Amino acid sequence: MYANKIIYSIWTPESRSDAWDIALMLSRGNEAAAHDLMLCHAAFGHHYNYDMGLVLVNTTCIKSRPTMKADALAGICRSTGNVKRLQVVKLTRDTCIVECERADTGVQHRYEFNMQMAQEMNLTNNQNWRRMPKQMLRARAVAMACRAVWPDAVSGIYTSDEMADSMDMTDRERFDATARSLGEDDLRYDSKPPAPAPEPVEPPPADQTLYQIANEQDLMDLCEEHSIDEGQVRGCARARKLSLSQMSPDELHQFFYSYCLHHVHRQMHNLNLDNWWQLQGDKLSSVHNAFVAQYPPLTILKPAFYGPRITAPAWAETLRHVCTLETDEHKVEGLEVLRNMAPDDWSAYDYVSGLGKC
Numbered sequence: 001m002y003a004n005k006i007i008y009s010i011w012t013p014e015s016r017s018d019a020w021d022i023a024l025m026l027s028r029g030n031e032a033a034a035h036d037l038m039l040c041h042a043a044f045g046h047h048y049n050y051d052m053g054l055v056l057v058n059t060t061c062i063k064s065r066p067t068m069k070a071d072a073l074a075g076i077c078r079s080t081g082n083v084k085r086l087q088v089v090k091l092t093r094d095t096c097i098v099e100c101e102r103a104d105t106g107v108q109h110r111y112e113f114n115m116q117m118a119q120e121m122n123l124t125n126n127q128n129w130r131r132m133p134k135q136m137l138r139a140r141a142v143a144m145a146c147r148a149v150w151p152d153a154v155s156g157i158y159t160s161d162e163m164a165d166s167m168d169m170t171d172r173e174r175f176d177a178t179a180r181s182l183g184e185d186d187l188r189y190d191s192k193p194p195a196p197a198p199e200p201v202e203p204p205p206a207d208q209t210l211y212q213i214a215n216e217q218d219l220m221d222l223c224e225e226h227s228i229d230e231g232q233v234r235g236c237a238r239a240r241k242l243s244l245s246q247m248s249p250d251e252l253h254q255f256f257y258s259y260c261l262h263h264v265h266r267q268m269h270n271l272n273l274d275n276w277w278q279l280q281g282d283k284l285s286s287v288h289n290a291f292v293a294q295y296p297p298l299t300i301l302k303p304a305f306y307g308p309r310i311t312a313p314a315w316a317e318t319l320r321h322v323c324t325l326e327t328d329e330h331k332v333e334g335l336e337v338l339r340n341m342a343p344d345d346w347s348a349y350d351y352v353s354g355l356g357k358c
Helices: 016-026 031-048 052-058 070-079 115-120 127-131 133-149 160-166 171-181 216-225 230-239 249-260 263-267 281-294 296-300 313-322 328-340 346-355
Strands: 059-062 065-068 083-091 095-102 108-114
Touching (some): 016 031, 031 052, 031 065, 059 160, 070 133, 083 328, 108 115, 115 133, 127 133, 133 160, 160 171, 216 230, 263 281, 296 313, 296 328, 313 328, 313 346, 328 346
Antiparallel strands (some): 059 065, 095 108
């Protein structure tokens, strides 16, 4: 197996006995751990040029079954050079969404793993899911996407958390194995019984709004509350050839978030709200700097990210509230919410509003 193998590092064995010696050394003399490492090396070593050190940090053995860490699965896909995109676009305690694209096909894919799916699989009573929900959701979603989109690279490889959840083992064994594979080694199993589950909370309706705008006068009153100059609003409507008096309540509501709330949209009448973030050079910098002047947190977000979102009421109001947060801890947490929330998720706004009251 090893006779013709090029030695890439001191951890690449040249023979089976050499492999055992290296495994024993890396396992600090623990023969059981060395045996597990040998199994992982046999199963996955070819992905790492048979470097046993790399196998050690990217794999783990659960009850003599070799498994791979979720991030390692993504790493194998990337090493093929056929990954144009593999990105977690949303991660909360309830769901994880991964978007990805192969370089050779250009087909875009979107995969989601959420708590409802975990509940249907009877996983959520396990302590690893109760205490590490975001990590578990992310691992499952990434693994699902990798196997579906790059089967030529990782078909048939299951991650440590998937294997642990499917095997007959104690909850403590499952938690410890999963925590190690997710890089949460500092977490310790809690032997106390879990607290009773809270009563379910109804999600906010999709059409939730903060303001009721029934007519043109309501719009002007709302603009006054936000210290928005009426002349600018009417000038913007004229420039866009829009008649405020003939708009429906929904159209007025959309007009407020598209053209009134943000200084840039109100003052740059020639700005195309559908794709301004595709501008280049100084033109893009000018628009971005104008947004940052009103919303300082946008300093660390790219226009291509916030541009398509900033006219969505829930995202815009969440951004405005993030600007009011005072402590660095709350500001960081608020920015993380902005990065991961769906643009129409009012529960994210409610969460950030709560941060300001802490």
